[in-house]
């Protein structure tokens with residue numbers, strides 16, 4: 541077992557939520573811009589991929605050093621123990637980025653890092669000929685920030701938002717990682733009802749159901765590092781078995797997804813089936829203004845249209861107003877809405893208890909949070 545410096549990359553603004561997830565997995569961590577960094581072994585790499593709902597990718601930091609010249613970049617890259625990671629036939633493309641650094645030519649940095657690794661690997665495997673690169677894929681990145689080069693290996697492959705269940709989607713689907721973060725920012729727990737009144741392709745309710753039943757977000761997909769020999773196959777098997785054991789399929793849930801567009805409801809149902817949730821989430825075509833319920837202490841999380849396109853704004857503002865009127869009647873519920881509309885509170889009809897700036901892709905949004913009362917504590921002898 542080795543010890544690695546592991547980086548869970550995160551969307552801007554979600555670092556604290558990713559860090560909480562990393563701590564919940566049992567690893568101490570520190571936070572930098574867009575990154576949560578922790579130490580762990582091969583099992584930690586597999587578990588982070590399997591369990592982190594809000595991180596973008598899991599990377600291994602292979603080395604970090606100052607690089608003011610191409611020579612320094614080359615020599616320091618060559619010093620790293622690449623043969624511990626790469627087999628002789630590894631395919632290893634190198635991506636790069638550079639910010640505020642002397643070495644600003646990204647194609648040159650990539651080429652130099654590639655050359656240094658090739659030299660190291662050829663020597664380590666005593667190759668006289670060129671490397672074939674016909675084997676497993678290792679995606680390497682050289683990121684240079686203020687003359688410090690960090691060289692990482694991407695263990696995830698496809699971004700962690702690709703859970704494998706979204707076979708259909710609407711116009712503006714939310715990233716699964718952001719959907720999970722929106723839920724984690726609420727006080728929802730599986731005992732409370734949950735509603736997304738703008739469910740689109742069902743991302744938020746599906747993520748809520750997976751959180752509610754403790755289903756690992758990575759259970760339905762594969763990761764690039766499953767093909768690497770330094771992470772033994774039985775580690776992945778154990779991590780998958782652990783995920784199976786920890787899932788609580790018996791947890792009852794009251795999760796609803798509604799949308800004005802019946803086509804979206806069909807897509808949501810298909811995605812939920814693909815996620816293995818059957819008909820656990822109740823999807824129904826409905827306008828937000830028509831939502832009524834006798835259930836209490838529920839939580840609403842929604843990503844409504846923002847009205848950014850020309851001509852859409854008045855209609856969206858009218859809808860926000862109607863939503864405010866409908867939800868005002870649910871006096872025990874908490875409501876959380878993500879939108880880029882700066883005057884959301886004015887149309888919704890009341891100021892939010894709390895606002896949090898978040899990016900939905902490149903769109904700057906606010907997460908408007910209206911806290912309802914806490915549900916009464918259940919008597920231990922009840923139920």
Ligand SMILES: C[S@@+](CC[C@H](N)C(=O)[O-])C[C@H]1O[C@@H](n2cnc3c(N)ncnc32)[C@H](O)[C@@H]1O
Pocket residue numbers: 709710712713714715737738739740741742743744798799800801804826827828829843844845859
């Ligand atoms: C930004 S999309 C939500 C995307 C969703 N979070 C996902 O991941 O697919 C907004 C959704 O609101 C729905 N919508 C628009 N007006 C509505 C209304 N008055 N009542 C309910 N849903 C509405 C649209 O049909 C659309 O699917």
